Amino acid sequence: MSIDALARAVTALDNHEIYNPDDELNLLDSEFVSVTDEATGDLLEQLGGEVLFGPDGGPNRRAITALRKRGLEVSEAGSPYPDNPYETCVVIKIREGEIPLTSEQLG
Numbered sequence: 001m002s003i004d005a006l007a008r009a010v011t012a013l014d015n016h017e018i019y020n021p022d023d024e025l026n027l028l029d030s031e032f033v034s035v036t037d038e039a040t041g042d043l044l045e046q047l048g049g050e051v052l053f054g055p056d057g058g059p060n061r062r063a064i065t066a067l068r069k070r071g072l073e074v075s076e077a078g079s080p081y082p083d084n085p086y087e088t089c090v091v092i093k094i095r096e097g098e099i100p101l102t103s104e105q106l107g
Helices: 003-015 030-035 038-045 061-069
Strands: 073-077 087-094 097-104
Touching (some): 003 038
């Protein structure tokens, strides 16, 4: 997926009226995905976050910067799992919550 395609997918999700009955912050959480509407689920499936990570699994800062220039709120975070320091997390924030995308770093 290209940076432009990811930006369009995130914008479409942000413009969509998301069904979030439990006010989940993490929009990729399995509990949220199981209760949301089909249209929201379909939009989430379109988010191919691989462009946000380099071949070594680390953050692709050029892609993150390009998304920021397109007006998206994107941040790098450490591993969401303290027992796995090799996992990289990039978080995209939209009005309804956050989309944490993760990758395993090599080495």
